[in-house]
Amino acid sequence: MADSVLYEVTDGLATITINRPDAMNAMNTEAKVALRDAAQAAAEDTAVRAVLLTAAGNRAFCVGQDLKEHIGNLVSDRETGSSLTMNTVKEHYNPIVRTLTEMPKPVVAGVNGVAAGAGFGFALAADFRVVADTASFNTSFAGVALTADSGVSWTLPRLIGASRASDLLLFPRSIKAQEAYELGIVNRLVPSDSLHAEAEAVARALAEGPTVAYAAVKESLAYGASHTLADSLVREDVLQTRAGASEDHAIAVQAFLAKQPPKYLGR
Numbered sequence: 001m002a003d004s005v006l007y008e009v010t011d012g013l014a015t016i017t018i019n020r021p022d023a024m025n026a027m028n029t030e031a032k033v034a035l036r037d038a039a040q041a042a043a044e045d046t047a048v049r050a051v052l053l054t055a056a057g058n059r060a061f062c063v064g065q066d067l068k069e070h071i072g073n074l075v076s077d078r079e080t081g082s083s084l085t086m087n088t089v090k091e092h093y094n095p096i097v098r099t100l101t102e103m104p105k106p107v108v109a110g111v112n113g114v115a116a117g118a119g120f121g122f123a124l125a126a127d128f129r130v131v132a133d134t135a136s137f138n139t140s141f142a143g144v145a146l147t148a149d150s151g152v153s154w155t156l157p158r159l160i161g162a163s164r165a166s167d168l169l170l171f172p173r174s175i176k177a178q179e180a181y182e183l184g185i186v187n188r189l190v191p192s193d194s195l196h197a198e199a200e201a202v203a204r205a206l207a208e209g210p211t212v213a214y215a216a217v218k219e220s221l222a223y224g225a226s227h228t229l230a231d232s233l234v235r236e237d238v239l240q241t242r243a244g245a246s247e248d249h250a251i252a253v254q255a256f257l258a259k260q261p262p263k264y265l266g267r
Helices: 029-044 067-080 085-102 118-125 152-160 163-172 177-183 192-206 211-224 229-242 246-259
Strands: 005-010 013-018 050-055 060-062 107-111 115-116 130-133 134-138 189-191
Touching: 005 029, 013 192, 029 085, 029 134, 050 060, 050 192, 050 229, 060 107, 060 118, 085 211, 107 118, 107 192, 115 118, 118 134, 118 152, 130 134, 130 177, 130 192, 134 177, 152 163, 189 192, 192 211, 211 229, 211 246, 229 246
Parallel strands: 013 050, 050 107, 060 115, 107 130, 115 134, 130 189
Antiparallel strands: 005 013
């Protein structure tokens, strides 16, 4: 991986760290490619049971697109008559968000500071958000005459409803951590000085849990978002049958009968 994104796997937990703190973890091309590759590596590695997505420094989780690079690319596009700059949505942001949302493993976002634009999208793509009380969120897109990308048009309304999502996209503003918690964007609000420890603790607890069941939970929630109740009940039956046949389920039942904590294998 590039220095702009760090990747480490320990005891079943993959930690992905956006590492451009001097640029408020803005996404230049190198960082976007590295984040895409790191997410895909975590999804494909059978040793990885959970993922923690976080960022270096304490000012920003990710402020989205690196506008300095973006402006230079737009100038180049105009000079050459091309439109390659906006291909970044298809080439980078879409694969990143799809991998985070669709991998059959729980993803925790440890939001240490400002999450804006695509950075907001990355946080929303996670299954669980641990957020510092000093952090904030901003859709940002309309502020630079752009529309939503990085999955925000799909994830944000699911969390806070279409009306509120429309408000935040049409009138971008800084949403402080407490308000974000009250809106339903934040799962766990913690003091800023304990953010990284708290986020890692949540991610490690998930990595040690029944990850076959967690994968089914992710799949059922995504399926239910765009299907009827009848279809969703059929999908639940399929997924529950799969979970019930797992070693983890047998381990859980045996541990319950023995009155001991289960030690899951992830299969």
